[in-house]
Amino acid sequence: xxxxxxxARVQGAWAGTTRAVxxxxxxxxxxxxxxxxRPENPGRNFLYKEPTEAYRRAPEPRVIDVAxxxxxxxxxxxxxxxxxxxxxxxxxxxxxxxxxxxxEIPWNQKTNMGPDGQxxxxxxxCWYGELPYTYSRSTMQPNPHWHPLLTMLKDxxxxxxxxxxxxxxxxxxxxxxxxIDWHSDDEPALGxxxxxxxxxxxxxxxxxxxxxxxxxxxGDYTYVERVHIPLAHGTLLLMEGATQEDWQHRVPKEYHxxxxxINLTFRTMLPETTAVHC
Numbered sequence: 564x565x566x567x568x569x570x571a572r573v574q575g576a577w578a579g580t581t582r583a584v585x586x587x588x589x590x591x592x593x594x595x596x597x598x599x600x601r602p603e604n605p606g607r608n609f610l611y612k613e614p615t616e617a618y619r620r621a622p623e624p625r626v627i628d629v630a631x632x633x634x635x636x637x638x639x640x641x642x643x644x645x646x647x648x649x650x651x652x653x654x655x656x657x658x659x660x661x662x663x664x665x666x667e668i669p670w671n672q673k674t675n676m677g678p679d680g681q682x683x684x685x686x687x688x689c690w691y692g693e694l695p696y697t698y699s700r701s702t703m704q705p706n707p708h709w710h711p712l713l714t715m716l717k718d719x720x721x722x723x724x725x726x727x728x729x730x731x732x733x734x735x736x737x738x739x740x741x742x743i744d745w746h747s748d749d750e751p752a753l754g755x756x757x758x759x760x761x762x763x764x765x766x767x768x769x770x771x772x773x774x775x776x777x778x779x780x781x782g783d784y785t786y787v788e789r790v791h792i793p794l795a796h797g798t799l800l801l802m803e804g805a806t807q808e809d810w811q812h813r814v815p816k817e818y819h820x821x822x823x824x825i826n827l828t829f830r831t832m833l834p835e836t837t838a839v840h841c
Contacts, residue, residue: 619786621785622788627791631646635772635774635790638809640756640805641805645806646800646801649797654796656797665735667710685741688734689706690704691710691730691731693707694834696752697750697752717731728829728830730829731829734826736768736824737823738822742816743814744813746812747775749808754833758802759806759828760801760830761799761801763794763795763796766796766823769793769794769815770800772791773788773789775810790810
């Protein structure tokens with residue numbers, strides 16, 4: 564028995580005393596949530612604010628493709644009026660006229676002066692008249708030798724419209740990339756409120772017009788009225804009244820194939836002593 568007690572004491576000494584590992588009690592840390600300024604019910608506190616600038620939409624162009632008289636605007640300068648006469652020249656007759664003028668008019672590419680220097684017009688032209696014609700800071704010299712067919716067309720237009728013309732600017736648009744940019748026929752030598760008679764032969768091109776903006780727009784054409792007129796083979800268009808003072812026009816480049824088109828623009832030139840200078 565004594566031996567058993569002795570062995571138990573020895574074994575206990577080897578094992579050593581068991582120490583309890585104490586762990587400190589840690590309370591969970593709760594982080595405070597940040598405060599926000601959002602209302603509890605944002606829907607009830609929403610306030611609508613009127614936009615500072617009124618929304619403006621550019622108007623759709625007005626298309627004129629019906630024969631007749633069309634008043635496109637009225638201003639202090641007067642009424643701007645268009646007269647459209649489709650088939651003024653019948654297609655068969657217009658066909659041989661087009662071919663003859665295409666071959667026999669002495670077409671030339673005019674050089675103009677622009678802000679960046681000289682440039683060639685993207686079309687061919689020819690001038691007829693007893694007086695010179697200056698535009699884009701370049702002058703076309705007098706040419707009194709009218710082609711007989713052009714004289715016949717001038718007489719026919721004068722008979723139908725009641726106007727008289729003494730000059731003619733011929734334009735040849737060879738393809739879809741030939742064009743004329745925005746402008747008005749308001750040179751001093753044309754006088755006040757000139758009448759322009761425009762006869763189209765060949766492929767159809769769209770004649771575009773835009774109204775000059777009021778002074779408060781500072782030259783911004785974004786929201787002005789616009790008019791589009793498809794000018795087909797044999798069509799006559801007259802621009803009358805304040806059209807040149809209140810509107811600009813152009814024939815833009817296009818992005819699909821176009822065959823040649825001849826445009827004859829009859830007008831009345833005034834001698835320099837009687838021209839109205841603007």
